[in-house]
Amino acid sequence: MLKIENLQARIEEKEILKGINLEIKPGEIHAIMGPNGSGKSTLASVLAGREDYEVTGGSVDFLGKDLLEMSPEDRAKEGLFLAFQYPVEIPGVSTTNFIKTAVNEKRKYLGQEPLDAAQFLKTMKEKMKLVEIDQSLLSRSLNEGFSGGEKKRNEIFQMAMLEPKLAILDETDSGLDIDALRIVANGVNQLRSKDNAFLVVTHYQRLLDYIVPDFVHVLYKGKIVRSGTKELALELEEKGYDFIKAELEKETV
Amino acid sequence: MEVINNLTKAFASQENPSSPLHEFQSDNWKTFAGLGLPAIKHEEWKYTRIRNAYADNLVIATNAQLIAATLSAHQLPGTDHANRIVFLNGRYQAGLSSFQDDSASLVVKPLETAAGDEDAEFVNLHLGHSQKYHPDGINALNAAFAAGGVYIRVNKGKSLNQPVVIYHFTDSSNGYAFSQPRILVNAAEASAASIMETYVNIGGGESLTNEVIEICAAQDAVLHYVKIQNEGAKSSHSGTSHIRQLGKCLTHAVTLTLSGKLVRNNLNMVMEAEHGESHMYGLYLLNGDTLADNHTIVDNAMPHCFSNELYKGILDEQSTGVFNGKIFVRKDAQKTNAYQSNKNILLGDHASANTKPQLEIFADDVKCSHGCTIGKLDEDALFYLKARGISEQKAKALLLHAFAIDILDQIQHEAIREYADKLISERLSFDF
Numbered sequence: 001m002l003k004i005e006n007l008q009a010r011i012e013e014k015e016i017l018k019g020i021n022l023e024i025k026p027g028e029i030h031a032i033m034g035p036n037g038s039g040k041s042t043l044a045s046v047l048a049g050r051e052d053y054e055v056t057g058g059s060v061d062f063l064g065k066d067l068l069e070m071s072p073e074d075r076a077k078e079g080l081f082l083a084f085q086y087p088v089e090i091p092g093v094s095t096t097n098f099i100k101t102a103v104n105e106k107r108k109y110l111g112q113e114p115l116d117a118a119q120f121l122k123t124m125k126e127k128m129k130l131v132e133i134d135q136s137l138l139s140r141s142l143n144e145g146f147s148g149g150e151k152k153r154n155e156i157f158q159m160a161m162l163e164p165k166l167a168i169l170d171e172t173d174s175g176l177d178i179d180a181l182r183i184v185a186n187g188v189n190q191l192r193s194k195d196n197a198f199l200v201v202t203h204y205q206r207l208l209d210y211i212v213p214d215f216v217h218v219l220y221k222g223k224i225v226r227s228g229t230k231e232l233a234l235e236l237e238e239k240g241y242d243f244i245k246a247e248l249e250k251e252t253v
Numbered sequence: 254m255e256v257i258n259n260l261t262k263a264f265a266s267q268e269n270p271s272s273p274l275h276e277f278q279s280d281n282w283k284t285f286a287g288l289g290l291p292a293i294k295h296e297e298w299k300y301t302r303i304r305n306a307y308a309d310n311l312v313i314a315t316n317a318q319l320i321a322a323t324l325s326a327h328q329l330p331g332t333d334h335a336n337r338i339v340f341l342n343g344r345y346q347a348g349l350s351s352f353q354d355d356s357a358s359l360v361v362k363p364l365e366t367a368a369g370d371e372d373a374e375f376v377n378l379h380l381g382h383s384q385k386y387h388p389d390g391i392n393a394l395n396a397a398f399a400a401g402g403v404y405i406r407v408n409k410g411k412s413l414n415q416p417v418v419i420y421h422f423t424d425s426s427n428g429y430a431f432s433q434p435r436i437l438v439n440a441a442e443a444s445a446a447s448i449m450e451t452y453v454n455i456g457g458g459e460s461l462t463n464e465v466i467e468i469c470a471a472q473d474a475v476l477h478y479v480k481i482q483n484e485g486a487k488s489s490h491s492g493t494s495h496i497r498q499l500g501k502c503l504t505h506a507v508t509l510t511l512s513g514k515l516v517r518n519n520l521n522m523v524m525e526a527e528h529g530e531s532h533m534y535g536l537y538l539l540n541g542d543t544l545a546d547n548h549t550i551v552d553n554a555m556p557h558c559f560s561n562e563l564y565k566g567i568l569d570e571q572s573t574g575v576f577n578g579k580i581f582v583r584k585d586a587q588k589t590n591a592y593q594s595n596k597n598i599l600l601g602d603h604a605s606a607n608t609k610p611q612l613e614i615f616a617d618d619v620k621c622s623h624g625c626t627i628g629k630l631d632e633d634a635l636f637y638l639k640a641r642g643i644s645e646q647k648a649k650a651l652l653l654h655a656f657a658i659d660i661l662d663q664i665q666h667e668a669i670r671e672y673a674d675k676l677i678s679e680r681l682s683f684d685f
């Protein structure tokens with residue numbers, strides 16, 4: 001589904017990604033872990049198409065297409081979804097209208113009829129249950145005055161509505177209490193299928209108790225330095241990132 | 254200057270020594286003759302070359318006719334039952350005006366009539382008060398032609414059921430047409446009214462409107478005022494909307510500027526009684542070479558008054574927005590709360606915004622704030638929308654509409670608010 005080869009990117013003059021290789025197949029959940037500043041969020045942003053980052057090398061194939069050549073909106077319509085670490089507050093834009101526009105733009109792109117009001121409402125009600133989000137939240141301006149947990153739940157709700165093929169969760173667990181974490185994870189697990197895939201970017205292992213990954217990768221200084229199964233996450237949790245750093249230093253000596 | 258000669262002739266031809274307004278008019282003509290047209294070296298006119306609008310080919314039209322079909326073609330949607338006041342080339346047209354509220358609530362008559370009947374005392378007391386705040390040539394020029402104006406009285410204790418919509422038609426089919434409407438409003442004690450103004454250039458030529466509306470709101474009055482400017486790129490405008498709070502009352506103004514060549518709006522809130530409340534909102538959505546200049550004044554003379562002001566601008570192409578917000582807090586106006594904000598989004602590479610808050614505070618126990626921003630669309634918000642599959646163009650329209658909506662929401666009359674929203678949505682290609 002997604003094949004990243006030797007991906008390099010920088011922001012202004014600073015090299016952040018220094019050759020990422022990663023392949024994700026349908027049905028898989030991959031977790032990317034790593035200390036602060038390792039490039040986790042940059043990877044998520046580059047994949048979603050944020051223009052602040054300049055891709056300086058490598059390639060990304062998404063469902064047989066060159067992802068890096070696509071605009072952010074086309075990436076989304078092709079089935080890529082980024083759950084933002086910091087969802088943006090947009091006063092004056094109603095959450096419901098926003099989601100309806102997004103859903104119908106995608107349908108148009110895929111050659112499908114737009115959802116009428118009744119169909120949209122029905123879908124919305126189903127997905128609202130999934131992420132335990134309240135109607136009153138959706139009638140408000142997009143993310144405006146939402147708590148941290150509400151914003152993250154709104155991200156997962158949008159994901160549910162847009163039914164992406166690949167969803168990237170950028171530190172979706174940050175700032176969540178345990179109940180909100182459970183709700184978010186529950187939503188993800190219910191949306192999981194053999195046809196879609198998830199890339200979960202996180203600093204901590206605790207999210208992975210709820211969203212169990214097939215593979216865990218450790219990102220450090222812009223490179224994936226370790227890959228393994230969910231046990232790797234547990235090891236990291238136990239020993240801390242210093243253990244990886246120490247090991248790497250040993251290797252380079 | 255040829256234009257001055259033409260104005261002089263026009264003034265002389267309409268002079269009527271038996272009119273009760275004669276003295277007022279001739280005094281103002283003398284003032285105008287002395288001051289002339291404002292020049293850009295005048296601080297108040299720094300960005301706005303109003304003299305350019307007074308070109309030599311300006312025609313001071315008199316005898317034009319307006320047909321009912323033209324009138325209905327330009328009627329604001331949803332205002333079938335509104336009170337309608339029609340001006341043509343700056344002169345009140347009683348025959349084309351119509352009223353839904355009865356005369357126990359609403360009285361409308363030529364200003365010249367009011368100056369000689371039971372309203373004469375009020376007219377004498379209040380006509381020309383705006384000049385204290387705008388002692389310039391064009392205010393005086395308007396006053397010199399005040400005989401064509403209208404007087405509106407909303408009676409004591411009466412709430413109008415329908416808004417008063419004032420249509421200003423300027424017929425430019427015979428050349429560069431000049432209109433000078435004059436309006437005096439007497440919102441009596443405990444009255445409630447909504448007054449709207451809109452401007453139409455018919456005839457396809459160039460036009461210039463130089464307007465003065467003076468509104469006096471008495472104790473416990475509630476007065477909503479909306480000015481919608483969408484006359485097209487050939488129309489220039491200078492207007493003063495002078496709102497005076499004679500007693501504790503609520504006055505609320507919304508100014509929308511969507512097109513024009515050179516547009517200057519003065520809006521004054523003169524708060525002369527304790528516990529007054531005033532609101533001033535404005536939106537200018539400009540493109541092409543349009544220049545829109547909003548000069549506002551809040552004058553707090555008495556304690557415990559509240560004023561809130563928010564003006565927003567979206568400036569595309571080579572357009573220019575100017576905002577100047579003066580707040581005076583006089584020595585006795587303790588416990589004043591006065592807020593002011595001006596926000597601009599520059600879309601065009603050649604668009605510009607000039608914004609200047611100007612607070613003059615002579616009392617020591619007040620809360621006043623001001624702020625202004627000039628920037629581009631929020632890149633983070635734009636990316637967020639695009640990352641959900643919304644096209645760049647649509648995402649921009651969505652954000653701009655969201656930026657504008659809190660000004661539109663201030664328009665109380667639902668049909669007018671929807672109409673304004675439709676105009677703005679069309680301009681932004683916003684279809685939600």
